Amino acid sequence: MIEVTMPDGRQLSFKHVVFDYNGTLAEDGVLSDSVRELLRELAAKVHVVVITADTFGAAREQLKGIEGVELIILGSQADGTEKARYVSEWGSDSTVVIGNGVNDQPMFFIASLKIAVLGPEGLSSGVLSASNIVVRSPEDAIRLLLNAKRLIATLRR
Template sequence: MGTIITINLPNGRQYEIQLVVFDYNGTLAEEGIISPSVRQLLAELAGKVRVAVITADTFGLARSQLQDVPGVELILLDSSMDGTEKARYVQQFSPENTVVIGNGVNDQPMFFIAGLKICVLGPEGASTSVLASANIVVKCPEDAIQLLLNPKRLIATLRK
């Protein structure tokens, strides 16, 4: 696991990303399944920064789908828990140095506190509250991960 991704924006703003937190269903996975390309990109990202996936695991497949992805921390939540558990996890680290990637209402609490927020508008759609609070909206998880692996893409999107 790496330690940091630095993104310098032309306006002087700098992101020093130390942690990337993903929602699972609707963000990384469709009906509980992640694609081989997402699996490969997650492993590549986990070689650069700390990567965590936090999920209530609606389909019960997250553990088996992520078991062979090196460096990815899986945090399984009880289905009765809400998004505050995701925000608590982010809060344990440096929220301003954290990127959160999600699509659902239960991702909103971590979107409130993270330094950079990416909404994935995939086949399951996205909550309007997450969409409104995102810095960036992408069409699929591959695009979200590629933004972090190729920071110049972020510069083009976030520059003022």
């Protein structure tokens, strides 16, 4: 679990972190070694899930061997409502979502903490406007959660 006490007394507590895959964790379907290592570290603290339509068909192979990371592959016609349904089932108040694409918007509308990744594959304006935090890379997003006190600087009121 990731817990942070904000200066105003709010308690943030997260049990689940849901990632989009392409454009968020992976570039052109490929994970970097640094993302792989950071995912391992994060999965030791919280339930880590990657939900993707797997545009490049590489997610299963790329995530293979990363203990504690659950992969959910959606059908190619998925529109994002499926991602939001999973977040709702796990509890939107205790879930962080991390994404970049239009099909991430539905989960961004309901999750407690929304982190948008503005990487080489771009960032949809809908996810941008629904996000609490915008980062430059998946590594930056994961490091925010691994050193949760960093969240205080960005989220303090």
